[in-house]
Amino acid sequence: MAKITFITQDNDTITAEATTGTVMELAVDNGVQGIDGDCGGVCSCATCHVHVRPEDFEKTGGPNDIEKDMLELDDEVSEYSRLTCQLDVSEALDGIILKVAH
Numbered sequence: 861m862a863k864i865t866f867i868t869q870d871n872d873t874i875t876a877e878a879t880t881g882t883v884m885e886l887a888v889d890n891g892v893q894g895i896d897g898d899c900g901g902v903c904s905c906a907t908c909h910v911h912v913r914p915e916d917f918e919k920t921g922g923p924n925d926i927e928k929d930m931l932e933l934d935d936e937v938s939e940y941s942r943l944t945c946q947l948d949v950s951e952a953l954d955g956i957i958l959k960v961a962h
């Protein structure tokens with residue numbers, strides 16, 4: 861079980877928990893504004909982009925190669941960017957805070 865907090869562009873805070881699936885699915889299921897998951901989680905839309913809180917980046921790790929290519933096309937990319945469809949929910953992510961990028 862992992863509890864994950866999302867902060868939207870409007871500064872709404874939504875905390876949701878899950879045991880399986882991806883962080884993108886968790887956000888969509890909980891109506892997190894700005895996480896759309898348009899491509900269904902195949903890393904080709906970047907509508908699931910977040911900035912990981914710097915102190916949590918060790919828990920998420922950095923983007924994979926396909927994800928990096930996708931993020932390069934996004935103007936809002938930061939050194940803490942991740943695409944949440946590429947992040948599987950696991951206990952290691954418990955307590956992390958993610959700022960929605962769009």
Ligand code: FES
Pocket residue numbers: 884896897898899900901902903904905906907908930943944945946
């Ligand atoms: S849902 Fe499309 S890139 Fe993540």
